[in-house]
Amino acid sequence: MCKRSTKPQVQMAENKPLTPRRARRGCGRLAAMSGKGNPEFLRRAIRLATENVTSGRGGPFAAVVVRDGEIVGEGVNTVTASLDPTAHGEVNAIRAAARALGSFSLAGCELYTSCEPCPMCLAACHWARLDRVFYGASAEDAARAGFDDALLYEEFRREPGARKLPATQLLGEEAWQSFAAWLASPVKIEY
C-alpha cells in the first residue's frame, strides 16, 4: 500500500533505479502541491543539468517527469554524446517516462525542466499530453549562455514563407493518399 507523505518526497534515480513497475506504482504522492509545483523536483533537474556539463557529457539541460509526486522519467541533453540533434533533456525525459509507464500518453504527469523548453520540446510536451510544465532558467538566460532558443521562437511567429528554413510543398494531392489510407484503416490505433 502507498502512504501519503506530508512533506516533499523526491525519488532520486541514482539511488533507486526507476523500473516500469516502480514507476507505475505511484507511491509518494503530493497531489496538493501539483498546481504550484514542488521546487525539489526542479532542483533535481538543475543538478542533473549541471552534472551533465561537469562530466563533459553534454549541454546544460535536464528534465524530470513527475506523476503523483514521484519521478517517473529523467533525461539530460545528449545531443553530442548520442549523435542525436533531438536528444534534448525534455525529449529524453519524456521518452524515458513513456517507456517506464508503458504508455505514449503522459496525461496526469508534469514536467520539471532546468530551462524553459525550446519549441521542439514544448511541442513534445503537447504531444505527450503533459498536464503542466515548470521551468528554471528562461529562454533569455539560455541566449546569454549562447543557445538560440529565443531566435527559434521568433521563427515560429513568422508566416511560413518568411521563415529562415525554406519549406516547399510538392505533390500535395498525391500526399493525401496516406491520410485516405488512415481514414479507411480498420486496424489503426488512434493517438
Added chain:
Amino acid sequence: MCKRSTKPQVQMAENKPLTPRRARRGCGRLAAMSGKGNPEFLRRAIRLATENVTSGRGGPFAAVVVRDGEIVGEGVNTVTASLDPTAHGEVNAIRAAARALGSFSLAGCELYTSCEPCPMCLAACHWARLDRVFYGASAEDAARAGFDDALLYEEFRREPGARKLPATQLLGEEAWQSFAAWLASPVKIEY
C-alpha cells in the same frame, strides 16, 4: 569511385539497407535538383507513410533525409509502436540520418516529409541544421484527417501566459548555475 547520374536516383532502403559507410559515400548525386526538390524522394516518403498505416504499425507520416541526391535516413511514425510520443516520422528520419552519418549536424542535407512538419518536427529540423524541407500534404490536410498540428501552430503564436499548456517559472536564479558551469567548462563540446 562515385559516378554522377543525370537522372533521378533514389536509394530504396528495403532493397539496400543504409549502412553508415554507404550513407557517407554520397554516391548518386543530384545537386542540380536540390533547390527545387526531387519529387521521387517525396513519393518515397508518401509510400512509406501509406505502408505504415496499412501495416497497422502507426500514423500516416514518414520522412527521408537526403544528402547529395541520396537517402541517408528514413523514418515512419512509431508513436504507438514504440510508446514514444516524440517518434514522429521526421524525428525518426533525423535520428536515423544522424546515426548513419555519425554526426549530430545534418547541414548539407534536405528533408522530404509526407506532411508539413508539426512544430516539434520543424524545430527538430532547425536543431539538425537541415538546409531545406520539402513536404507533401499541408497542416490543413492533417487537420481534415483528425490531427491537430494546425492547432499547435496557433499555440506558438500566443504569448507564453496565454497558451493552453500552463508553464510556470520557479528558481530562476538557482537555475543559472547550469549555464555558469557550461560557460566555465573546459571540456564542453559546442553544438
